Amino acid sequence: MLADDFIEDWDLFLAPYQQAVEELKLKLKNIRKEYHALNRHAPIEFVTGRTKTKESILEKMHVRNIAPEAILDGVQDIAGIRIMCQFVEDIYEVANLLMNRKDFKVILIRDYIQHRKPSGYRSYHMVLEYPVQRASGEVSVIVEVQIRTLAMNFWATIEHSLNYKYSGEYPEVILKRLERASEAAFLLDEEMSEIREEIREAIQIFDRR
Numbered sequence: 613m614l615a616d617d618f619i620e621d622w623d624l625f626l627a628p629y630q631q632a633v634e635e636l637k638l639k640l641k642n643i644r645k646e647y648h649a650l651n652r653h654a655p656i657e658f659v660t661g662r663t664k665t666k667e668s669i670l671e672k673m674h675v676r677n678i679a680p681e682a683i684l685d686g687v688q689d690i691a692g693i694r695i696m697c698q699f700v701e702d703i704y705e706v707a708n709l710l711m712n713r714k715d716f717k718v719i720l721i722r723d724y725i726q727h728r729k730p731s732g733y734r735s736y737h738m739v740l741e742y743p744v745q746r747a748s749g750e751v752s753v754i755v756e757v758q759i760r761t762l763a764m765n766f767w768a769t770i771e772h773s774l775n776y777k778y779s780g781e782y783p784e785v786i787l788k789r790l791e792r793a794s795e796a797a798f799l800l801d802e803e804m805s806e807i808r809e810e811i812r813e814a815i816q817i818f819d820r821r
């Protein structure tokens with residue numbers, strides 16, 4: 613059986629995921645606002661969100677050999693939220709904040725900061741079970757939250773584009789450069805963490821102007 617037969621109406625299937633992404637984006641932006649209102653350093657720099665398209669869900673299922681019945685377990689990032697932070701320390705502050713929320717449940721954590729992927733990818737992933745209120749009642753959807761610094765995001769965005777270009781089969785020279793760039797992003801994060809108090813004060817002075 614094909615996933616296309618398994619899911620009769622894709623718009624209907626994706627609607628709760630879209631709602632979850634919109635609601636979570638708003639909630640996270642409000643956390644940022646709250647910090648600013650209190651004149652405190654906001655651990656969230658900016659938030660983006662997207663729902664995977666039918667085509668990209670089908671592609672992931674094909675590449676990973678996921679059976680149609682296993683779509684919900686196999687594709688956990690149909691709804692995806694990305695939270696960008698200035699400092700690595702902010703990532704763990706945000707993770708802690710999310711862990712203590714009552715409006716959803718954190719069901720899985722993948723810390724690719726402590727355990728960098730072989731590709732050089734670093735990011736903190738949380739999988740949430742998020743209840744969405746629909747006209748038909750409550751539906752629980754799975755949302756993947758990626759929390760990263762701006763440097764981690766820069767590297768991941770570039771690597772993602774290159775991955776498409778080379779279909780994951782990088783020439784040796786590109787592979788080496790990506791490794792070096794990942795190390796450079798790591799060092800940049802370390803340097804920024806060292807001087808974060810200075811940077812925080814400077815930003816607060818600038819914001820008050």
Ligand code: 0O2
Nearest residue numbers: 672686687688689722729731732733737767768769771772
């Ligand atoms: P897209 O287009 O960003 O949506 P598994 O690897 O099987 O344990 P799974 O489901 O792949 O688990 O989850 P994982 O690896 O925790 O997270 C998947 C998502 O993380 C990817 O989604 C990417 O967004 C990001 N990601 C993971 N590894 C890398 C990497 O090496 N480079 C980059 N640039 N991003 C990565 P998709 O669906 O693959 O892509």
